[in-house]
Amino acid sequence: xxxxxxxxxxxxxxxxxxxxxxxxxxxxxxxxxxxxxxxxxxxxxxxxxxxxxxxxxxxxxxxxxxxxxxxxxxxxxxxxxxxxxxxxxxxxxxxxxxxxxxxxxxxxxxxxxxxxxxxxxxxxxxxxxxxxxxxxxxxxxxxxxxxxxxxxxxxxxxxxxxxxxxxxxxxxxxxxxxxxxxxxxxxxxxxxxxxxxxxxxxxxxxxxxxxxxxxxxxxxxxxxxxxxxxxxxxx
Numbered sequence: 001x002x003x004x005x006x007x008x009x010x011x012x013x014x015x016x017x018x019x020x021x022x023x024x025x026x027x028x029x030x031x032x033x034x035x036x037x038x039x040x041x042x043x044x045x046x047x048x049x050x051x052x053x054x055x056x057x058x059x060x061x062x063x064x065x066x067x068x069x070x071x072x073x074x075x076x077x078x079x080x081x082x083x084x085x086x087x088x089x090x091x092x093x094x095x096x097x098x099x100x101x102x103x104x105x106x107x108x109x110x111x112x113x114x115x116x117x118x119x120x121x122x123x124x125x126x127x128x129x130x131x132x133x134x135x136x137x138x139x140x141x142x143x144x145x146x147x148x149x150x151x152x153x154x155x156x157x158x159x160x161x162x163x164x165x166x167x168x169x170x171x172x173x174x175x176x177x178x179x180x181x182x183x184x185x186x187x188x189x190x191x192x193x194x195x196x197x198x199x200x201x202x203x204x205x206x207x208x209x210x211x212x213x214x215x216x217x218x219x220x221x222x223x224x225x226x227x228x229x230x231x232x233x234x235x
Contacts, residue, residue: 003029004027004028004029004049004050004119005028005029005030005031005046005047005048005049005050006023006028006029006030006031006048006049006050006051006052006115007031007032007033007039007042007043007046007048007050007051007052008020008023008030008031008032008033008052009032009033009035009036009038009039009051009052009053009054009057009062009065010032010033010034010052010054010081011034011035011054011056011057011058012054013034015054015081015104016032016034018108019052019111020032022108022111022112023108023112023115025108026108026112026115028115031046031048034058035057035058035059035060036057036059036060036062036064036065037059037060039051039053039057039065040065040068043069043074048076049076049077049119050076050077050078050079050115050118050119051069051076051077051078051079052078052079052081052111052115053065053066053078053079053080053081053098054080054081054082055080055081055082055086055089055093056083062080062093063089063092063093063096066078066080066093066096066097066098067096067097069097070096070097075122076122077099077100077115077118077119077121077122078097078098078099078118079098079099079100079101079102079111079114079115079118080093080094080098080100080101080102081101081102081103081104081106082101082102082103082104083103083104084103084104084105086103087218087219087220090103090219090220091175091176091177091219091220091221094173094175094178094220094221095175095177095178099118099121099122099172100114100117100118100172100173101114101173102114117171117172117226118172120171120226121169121170121171121172130142132167132170132227133227133228134170134213134224134225134226134227134228135212135213135225135228136148136149137204137213137225139163139164139167141164141167144160146160146163146204148203148204153203153204154203155200155203156196156199158183158196159196159199159200159203161182161183162179162183162193162196162197162200163200163204163224165178165179165182165183166214166222166223166224167224169224170224170225170226170227171223171224171225171226171227172223173217173220173221173222173223174221174222174223174224175220175221176190176193176220176221178221179193179221179222180192180193197214197222200214201213201214212225213225
């Protein structure tokens with residue numbers, strides 16, 4: 001993890017100190033910005049590998065800064081810090097191109113895990129892996145075969161489309177609207193999605209009421225468990 005540079009954008013000095021200390025322990029190089037102006041300057045001059053962005057900045061909205069960066073084709077991962085109750089703000093940030101989010105108050109282990117997933121996901125985007133494996137679940141994206149414990153699972157076309165999108169973004173939260181747009185073409189409703197996700201869990205989860213593969217991000221969307229490392233076992 002050496003030489004990975006993280007830009008922290010937050011106006012609260014205690015939060016920046018907490019993040020700086022925790023991320024340095026994790027092996028990252030850390031730079032800091034107190035507001036949107038400094039963040040834009042440092043993103044251009046320091047070329048960080050990842051940005052941790054607070055949505056509540058003193059000189060501009062974090063959403064506006066995020067939108068500017070993505071419109072300028074800034075492709076590096078961006079992890080959002082947000083208030084726990086701000087579901088609308090989180091969804092908007094994800095739709096604008098944020099890679100993930102952590103709600104305040106947060107634990108450093110959770111944030112570090114989100115950062116690792118975001119960095120890995122960006123590296124993998126250049127070449128989608130044809131075979132996905134996490135625990136007992138495997139998905140062959142070329143042959144469109146889904147297995148649990150080597151037992152083939154038959155999915156409906158819509159169920160497979162939902163799972164395929166989640167596989168393509170494994171470890172990352174995918175919003176309801178993103179799934180609806182790519183599966184139903186904006187013609188569906190969230191209730192449709194919930195029904196299909198429930199059916200999908202019935203087929204791939206050992207305990208559908210306590211899912212380990214497809215987890216719910218309340219008010220936001222769904223997250224598929226991250227892929228196993230190359231050894232074939234979960235970290």
